[in-house]
Amino acid sequence: MGLDFFCFGGYLPTVVLSKEQIQSFHTNGFLTIEAISPPEEIAVLRDVFERLLKTRAGFNEGAQFDLVGGGEESSVPKLLQILNPINYAPELRNTFFRINAIAIAKQLLGEEASPFFEHAILKPARSGRPMPWHQDEAYRFEPDFEYKQLGIWMPLQPATLENGCMHYIPGSNHREVLPHRSANNDPKIHALECCGDFNPADAVACLIPAGGCTIHDGRTLHYSGQNHSDAPRWAYILDFDLPPARRTEKRDFPWHHEKQSADLIRKREWLRKGGFIVESWRMIRRGVPMNRGRLAYFMRRLGRALSKR
Numbered sequence: 001m002g003l004d005f006f007c008f009g010g011y012l013p014t015v016v017l018s019k020e021q022i023q024s025f026h027t028n029g030f031l032t033i034e035a036i037s038p039p040e041e042i043a044v045l046r047d048v049f050e051r052l053l054k055t056r057a058g059f060n061e062g063a064q065f066d067l068v069g070g071g072e073e074s075s076v077p078k079l080l081q082i083l084n085p086i087n088y089a090p091e092l093r094n095t096f097f098r099i100n101a102i103a104i105a106k107q108l109l110g111e112e113a114s115p116f117f118e119h120a121i122l123k124p125a126r127s128g129r130p131m132p133w134h135q136d137e138a139y140r141f142e143p144d145f146e147y148k149q150l151g152i153w154m155p156l157q158p159a160t161l162e163n164g165c166m167h168y169i170p171g172s173n174h175r176e177v178l179p180h181r182s183a184n185n186d187p188k189i190h191a192l193e194c195c196g197d198f199n200p201a202d203a204v205a206c207l208i209p210a211g212g213c214t215i216h217d218g219r220t221l222h223y224s225g226q227n228h229s230d231a232p233r234w235a236y237i238l239d240f241d242l243p244p245a246r247r248t249e250k251r252d253f254p255w256h257h258e259k260q261s262a263d264l265i266r267k268r269e270w271l272r273k274g275g276f277i278v279e280s281w282r283m284i285r286r287g288v289p290m291n292r293g294r295l296a297y298f299m300r301r302l303g304r305a306l307s308k309r
């Protein structure tokens with residue numbers, strides 16, 4: 001059974017946030033929802049991601065890699081990430097998860113909210129590493145733009161303390177982007193870790209069923225623990241934003257300057273060999289609207305990606 005089974009041209013979202021939930025999101029920086037995708041869809045999604053893992057989809061384009069691997073691509077990944085899996089699995093275009101996520105993003109960010117990025121993360125059974133504390137906005141390559149963004153994080157297995165559920169620091173969404181660095185201070189590692197002033201003891205753990213989700217603001221500090229369980233733990237994350245606007249005040253994200261992760265090097269090579277044309281087409285196909293602000297942002301980002309040594 002493919003995801004075509006769930007094709008729903010004309011289906012309406014099944015999740016509508018209450019005023020209290022919207023208020024809670026803006027106050028605390030995160031929200032938990034018990035069901036955003038039905039169990040049948042979750043089973044299909046698990047198969048899709050296992051297939052992408054097996055075929056190493058996107059590896060040569062720098063779109064599949066170990067977030068904490070330090071460039072040792074031959075070793076077994078401890079925290080595997082697939083960027084924009086929709087590029088390699090068209091059946092992901094039509095899911096209840098996506099329909100509901102878009103509706104939620106519009107409720108929280110406004111009607112102009114649109115998808116800009118998505119990813120899947122695998123924490124292998126018994127060995128899956130934690131995702132270090134971070135704010136998603138710190139991953140943005142262009143600090144001179146203003147971002148309003150959120151991530152919708154859906155586990156494909158129940159998210160528990162044992163297998164590495166999401167943890168959030170309430171209210172951290174009201175802070176600026178804090179200092180980050182490469183995990184373990186190793187620029188060959190893709191993952192960032194926040195080295196700013198915050199107290200992990202303030203964290204709230206979010207236990208949710210498979211097909212539930214957590215939603216977090218781009219500045220909410222978050223972390224997910226190690227997978228000690230006997231089952232792999234997949235999460236599928238859809239990210240939405242408003243068109244980035246140029247900031248009046250300059251700022252710097254110095255943690256990007258020294259990055260030498262193997263995936264970024266593969267991606268740069270691929271973009272230089274013409275991949276930027278494919279990348280542009282995929283963005284249009286993913287429904288990323290190209291208004292003026294977003295176009296300026298992407299041109300700047302592409303120029304930087306191509307020009308780095």
Ligand code: NI
Nearest residue numbers: 134135136222
């Ligand atoms: Ni994150």
